[in-house]
Amino acid sequence: MNKIILFFLFCTFSLFAQNSDTSCDILFKINKLLQKEHFSPKPVNDSLSAYVFVELMNDLDPSRIIFLKTQADSLSNKYRLRLDDLILNKDCSFISDIKKEYKKALLRNKSILEKLNGETIDFSTKDTIRFKQRNFNFYLKENEVEKAWNKKIRYEVFSDITGKSKNLDSLKLNFKSISHLSKKSVVENELCKINASLSNDKYFEDNLFNIFCGYFDPHTNYFSNDTKSSFVSTLSKEKLSLGLNVSLNDKNEIIVDEIDPNGPAFKTGKIKKGDQIIAVSNQRETLEVSCYSIESIATLMSSELNTTITLTLKRNSGKSFKVIIEKQILKDEENTVYSFIVDKDIKIGYIKIPSFYSNFEGGNSKGCAQDVAKETIKLMKDDIKGLVLDLTDNGGGSMEEAVKLAGLFIDYGPISIVVDNKKELSIINDPYKGVIYKGPIVIIINGNSASASEFFSSIMQDYNRSLLIGSTSLGKATMQTIVPLEKNDEQHFVKLTISKFYRITGKSHQAIGVIPDVQIPTIYQDIFQKESSFPTSLKNESLNTRIRFTPYVSNQLIESLAEKSRSRIAQDPYFTSIITLNSKIDNIIKKSNIEIPMTLDSVFENQNSISNLSEEINNFATDDLNLNVSNSEYNKSLLVIYPSLIEYNKMQLDNLRSNHYLNEAISIIADYKSLKLSKTN
Numbered sequence: 001m002n003k004i005i006l007f008f009l010f011c012t013f014s015l016f017a018q019n020s021d022t023s024c025d026i027l028f029k030i031n032k033l034l035q036k037e038h039f040s041p042k043p044v045n046d047s048l049s050a051y052v053f054v055e056l057m058n059d060l061d062p063s064r065i066i067f068l069k070t071q072a073d074s075l076s077n078k079y080r081l082r083l084d085d086l087i088l089n090k091d092c093s094f095i096s097d098i099k100k101e102y103k104k105a106l107l108r109n110k111s112i113l114e115k116l117n118g119e120t121i122d123f124s125t126k127d128t129i130r131f132k133q134r135n136f137n138f139y140l141k142e143n144e145v146e147k148a149w150n151k152k153i154r155y156e157v158f159s160d161i162t163g164k165s166k167n168l169d170s171l172k173l174n175f176k177s178i179s180h181l182s183k184k185s186v187v188e189n190e191l192c193k194i195n196a197s198l199s200n201d202k203y204f205e206d207n208l209f210n211i212f213c214g215y216f217d218p219h220t221n222y223f224s225n226d227t228k229s230s231f232v233s234t235l236s237k238e239k240l241s242l243g244l245n246v247s248l249n250d251k252n253e254i255i256v257d258e259i260d261p262n263g264p265a266f267k268t269g270k271i272k273k274g275d276q277i278i279a280v281s282n283q284r285e286t287l288e289v290s291c292y293s294i295e296s297i298a299t300l301m302s303s304e305l306n307t308t309i310t311l312t313l314k315r316n317s318g319k320s321f322k323v324i325i326e327k328q329i330l331k332d333e334e335n336t337v338y339s340f341i342v343d344k345d346i347k348i349g350y351i352k353i354p355s356f357y358s359n360f361e362g363g364n365s366k367g368c369a370q371d372v373a374k375e376t377i378k379l380m381k382d383d384i385k386g387l388v389l390d391l392t393d394n395g396g397g398s399m400e401e402a403v404k405l406a407g408l409f410i411d412y413g414p415i416s417i418v419v420d421n422k423k424e425l426s427i428i429n430d431p432y433k434g435v436i437y438k439g440p441i442v443i444i445i446n447g448n449s450a451s452a453s454e455f456f457s458s459i460m461q462d463y464n465r466s467l468l469i470g471s472t473s474l475g476k477a478t479m480q481t482i483v484p485l486e487k488n489d490e491q492h493f494v495k496l497t498i499s500k501f502y503r504i505t506g507k508s509h510q511a512i513g514v515i516p517d518v519q520i521p522t523i524y525q526d527i528f529q530k531e532s533s534f535p536t537s538l539k540n541e542s543l544n545t546r547i548r549f550t551p552y553v554s555n556q557l558i559e560s561l562a563e564k565s566r567s568r569i570a571q572d573p574y575f576t577s578i579i580t581l582n583s584k585i586d587n588i589i590k591k592s593n594i595e596i597p598m599t600l601d602s603v604f605e606n607q608n609s610i611s612n613l614s615e616e617i618n619n620f621a622t623d624d625l626n627l628n629v630s631n632s633e634y635n636k637s638l639l640v641i642y643p644s645l646i647e648y649n650k651m652q653l654d655n656l657r658s659n660h661y662l663n664e665a666i667s668i669i670a671d672y673k674s675l676k677l678s679k680t681n
Contacts, residue, residue: 024092072138158603279312339375349379356397369404386669396451442665447528450474475531477510
């Protein structure tokens with residue numbers, strides 16, 4: 001770590017050498033583009049200025065431990081209501097000024113941390129700590145900075161130590177020796193973060209550009225070439241990949257979760273599941289995981305511009321080692337449509353749609369809709385009596401794919417109304433004649449189902465083509481496109497909102513979400529971030545226009561099915577337990593506003609309550625229904641040809657066997673069959 005810190009010392013001033021004229025030119029061009037192309041452009045005025053300034057300061061110092069109150073007040077007086085005028089006049093001297101104050105604050109904190117690193121900290125000092133959920137006022141005075149850092153380090157050490165054992169007595173007995181090592185690690189990590197902030201000459205500008213874009217709406221973003229490449233790669237089922245999946249553990253460490261046996265990471269023969277990634281390099285820059293944001297690490301790893309990645313890993317707290325990986329094009333199994341058959345008195349088809357991916361660069365028809373069509377045909381060959389489409393955690397993707405998918409299940413007619421940035425209204429019609437499948441359909445959504453997922457779900461709901469179950473979706477009814485700042489500019493892009501879509505009823509789910517016919521409790525549903533929680537989200541509006549269309553079944557049938565489902569859910573111990581768990585989660589979140597004593601006992605109790613709840617949720621999630629889930633006959637034959645897929649296929653099967661939402665969807669389809677049968681008799 002000392003070598004890293006020494007390296008950063010030589011890079012300290014690069015952040016502040018960036019040419020503000022270049023940044024100003026980019027800001028000016030972003031505004032010009034947004035004013036011309038955005039669905040609902042906003043004037044560059046005091047409101048924008050205040051938003052950009054406050055968000056920038058919040059981003060630079062979210063914990064209020066970097067800027068002094070005098071610094072924050074001085075910058076606020078100078079720029080909070082003047083950024084609009086300065087940007088329009090191409091005067092970006094404010095960038096240099098804010099950077100200068102930020103540098104001064106970082107260097108002050110660095111000096112204090114280096115001092116504390118050589119001193120013994122008294123952990124018996126009586127004190128309290130309060131956790132804030134939202135940003136609070138800048139308060140630090142110059143003579144209080146060292147005290148604030150001393151307090152922060154003490155808490156971080158207590159927190160680190162409580163994560164090492166469930167035995168409080170053992171931790172107390174060994175506190176002196178453990179705290180010495182923990183304190184050293186905590187301080188070095190903080191120093192590493194400060195040096196990373198001092199050396200990162202792109203972070204400040206990119207964040208400023210993004211905040212400026214975010215004032216227009218939460219889905220308008222600035223993209224560098226790297227971030228654009230990373231974003232586009234998430235919308236494809238085939239991409240340049242390392243061939244491994246990672247996850248965050250409870251210590252916010254990046255751990256290798258899965259390794260694709262066909263991928264380049266596996267072929268190195270050096271990486272194992274459970275290895276901790278401590279640094280990532282693209283041969284031009286190296287990011288220490290403990291010093292940089294998860295977003296920065298993810299962008300570096302996933303950008304298709306970075307074809308060679310060097311990972312620095314650690315196994316079981318042993319010595320670190322480096323592995324060089326050349327990316328190769330792989331199918332992303334987690335982002336690819338797949339299907340199964342569930343046999344519960346009747347055969348039901350299940351299709352998971354993880355995203356509305358498309359071949360954006362290739363320009364051919366290979367995408368999510370075509371894959372759903374293939375899986376549906378496979379299932380129909382096995383004589384299914386109903387179909388479940390799972391859109392949980394599907395964050396959207398290609399709207400073109402969503403239109404095609406709706407066309408597979410809607411026979412004919414209008415499917416949506418789109419209003420563009422010229423406020424011109426157009427109707428999207430079903431692109432295909434006929435349907436691929438005529439039987440009953442249940443769609444499962446949750447709070448993470450967004451954009452194209454909501455578009456498709458709302459069409460199926462309005463036509464009574466499907467019953468929707470789950471929890472209310474995100475609430476995004478806008479469409480974006482990625483465009484360069486100027487023609488032939490291959491370095492700077494904006495993903496900007498160009499239109500809003502409305503349901504064929506004239507209503508919109510913008511900011512309110514698609515509400516399922518049957519609300520089913522979902523773990524964490526109360527803490528999912530919704531569109532309405534963003535301060536700059538577009539408002540919900542309805543159109544006077546109403547389009548004629550013919551529903552597939554009567555509202556009465558849909559309501560009868562929904563009522564039967566609600567009755568089952570109300571009596572289901574699994575779903576009532578979820579309500580209890582969500583209540584516990586809410587209480588933990590609310591506790592973050594309380595004040596606790598700065599003692600090992602209090603921190604241990606606080607952290608332990610969170611850890612115990614996490615264990616309770618994990619154990620609860622493994623509840624096994626033992627549903628009879630199997631592969632279609634066609635997919636069984638594919639596994640013979642591609643045995644490397646067997647392990648992943650088994651994991652998918654195991655997960656579905658305990659899926660209570662799928663179980664309820666099957667019951668709804670059984671109800672549909674019974675109701676239709678009783679009507680014919």
